[in-house]
Amino acid sequence: MIFTIIKKNSYQDSINLMLLTNAISATEGVNKAQIMMGTPANKDIYKASGLYTAELESAESNDMAIVIDTDDENKVNEVLEKVEEYLQNQAISNKGQDYETVRTWDRAKKALPDATLALISVPGQYAAEEAEKALDLGLHTFIFSDNMPMEDEVRLKKKAHEKGLLVMGPDCGTGIIDGIPVAFANVIKKGRIGIVGASGTGIQEVSAIIDRLGEGVSHAIGTGGRDLKEPVGAITMMDGIRALENHAQTEVICVISKPPAKAVRNEVVDLLQSVSKPVVAIFLGEKPTQYEGNVYQAYTLEETALIAVDLAKGNEIKANYNSGNYDVEHIELKPDQKTIKGLFSGGTLASEAAVLLSDALGLGSEITNEDGYVFKKDGHIVVDLGDDKYTQGKPHPMIDPETRARFIEEAGADEKTAVIVLDFVLGYGSHDDMATALLPSIKKAVAHANSEGRTLPIVASVCGTVSDPQDYHAQKKLLSEAGVIVKDSNNEAVRTALAIIGLKVNDVEKTHVEVTAPAKTFDLTVSKEMGDLVNQKPSVINVGLKSFTDSIVAYGGRVVQFDWRPIAGGNEKMRKILALLK
Known part of the structure; x- marks a missing residue:
C-alpha cells in the first residue's frame, strides 16, 4: 500500500530531504519511501519511481510530499515521527549560528551592505531569476544550482561581463576565494597558484595535489561545466583569467576544462598566450606533444599540479611527468578477468x-x-x-x-x-x-x-x-x-x-617551442568589482543551502543566510505574474 502525506508550507532544501529519504528508507517494514517538495519536476520523479498518487496533485512547490510504500499501516506514524524528529534537529542545529538569517534581498543587503558575492543553491527553475537579482545588486554570483537553460546562462554571463561582474556556474560545484572554500571544496593552503576551472572535481584534484606538494592556491574560480561550449564562449573563464592576471599574489595560472568546443578553446589559448604569467592548461581529452611559449599544456590533472608547482618554484619543466612504475605484485587473474x-x-x-x-x-x-x-x-x-x-x-x-x-x-x-x-x-x-x-x-x-x-x-x-x-x-x-x-x-x-591487466598509457615526451604573439590583441584590464573579488575576503549572501555557510564562517568570511522560499508558494503562473508586475 502507498500512503501520501502533504505538509503544507513546509519548505526544506533538496539535500536535506534526500538525506531524510535515505534515513526513512532504512526503516524496517518500509518497502520504499520518497520525500520531496511538490514541484512539477519532483512529481515526475514520483511517477518514474512508481510512487505517484492522486493526493500529490494538490501539492505545490512549497509543500513537502511524503510518500511511503509499506504493507504495515502502523509504519506510517513511525515514519512521520522520524520526519518530525529530523526537522526538529535541523531547527536546533540552526540556533546559535553566528550569522544573520533573512528572507528578502533587501534585508540581505541591509544585513551585509558590503557583500560582494551571492552563492545560489535554489532549485534550478528559480536559479536564473535569483542570479539576475544578485547581478542587479552589483554582486558576483556563484550558481551551484543546475538544470538552468543554456539561454539563461548565456544571458546572465553577458550581463555580468557588461557590468564588470563574474557569474560562476550554473552547476558550479567548487570554488576557493581568497582561501575560503565555497560549496564542495577542499581546504587548501593560500599560495601563488591561481586556478580557473570548468570542472568541479578537476579543481579539487589539482588544488589538493598542489597543497600536498607544499604550495598553495590564491583563488580557484569555477565557471560551470558548459562555459567552454560554443553558445557561452568561455565568458567566465576568460574574465577569470583576466582577474588572475591582475592579481599581484598570483604568479602561476592554471586552466582546467572538460572537452571544449574547438573554436572556444583556441580563443582561450590565444588569451593565455597574451598574459604575462606562466600558465598550465588541461583540456581533458587533448594529448599535447609540446609546450608552447608560456602555456604548458598537461595531459592529466596530476601533471597539471606538478607543472604548476615547478613553475611556482622556478624549477625546470620536465618533458614527461607521467612516467613511473605502476606494477602491483602477487595479483593473479583468471583468463576471463579482463x-x-x-x-x-x-x-x-x-x-x-x-x-x-x-x-x-x-x-x-x-x-x-x-x-x-x-x-x-x-x-x-x-x-x-x-x-x-x-x-x-x-x-x-x-x-x-x-x-x-x-x-x-x-x-x-x-x-x-x-x-x-x-x-x-x-x-x-x-x-x-x-x-x-x-x-x-x-x-x-x-x-x-x-x-x-x-x-x-x-x-x-x-x-x-x-x-x-x-x-x-x-x-x-x-x-x-x-x-x-x-x-x-x-x-x-x-x-x-x-x-x-597488462596495459599502459602511451605517453609522449613534450618539447618546448616558442610561439609568436597572437594576431588578436586582448584587453587585460578588469573592473573595480573584479579587483575587489580577488583582493578582498568575500562577503557572501548565501541563497539556499545553509550548510554552505560552514566553510565561509570557518575560514574568516562574512555571510548572511538568505532563507529562500519559492515565490507565491511555488505557483508558477502566479510567480510569472508577480515578476511582470515588478
Missing part, C-alpha cells in the same frame, strides 16, 4: 579515467558521454555516478554511498571484472566518512569474487588534504587496512589498474 570497472563520484575524475583507458586500448584520447557512461567498450566501463541519470531524487554520490555501493557489488559479481577503480573525494560538502560507508560493499564484492576462486583488486585514490573536515590520513588508512590499493592521485590509480 575488464576495468571505474565507479566514480567525481565527473572530471571519471572523464580522466576514461581518457587514460581509451588511450591505453589504442582508441585515442577523445571521449563522449553516452547513456550515463563516460566510457563503455568490450566490458570496460567508466561511469560518473554524479550524472543526472543517477541522481534524480537522490543525493550526489559524494554525499550518499547507496548508488555506488550497488555498482561495486554488481562489478564484484561480474566474473569478467579484473579490477575496480574508485575515487574518495573529501572536503566541505562531502560525506564525513565515505571510506567506512563503502567498505562493507567493497568487502562483500571481494568476498563474492573469492568464493568463486577469483582475486578482485580494488584501486582507489583519495582527493583531499590534511586540513579537510574528514581525516585524510585516516581515510587512506581505513582503505589500505581493508586491502584496497591506495594511490596518491586519480592518474596513478587508473594507471595502476591498467598495469594489473
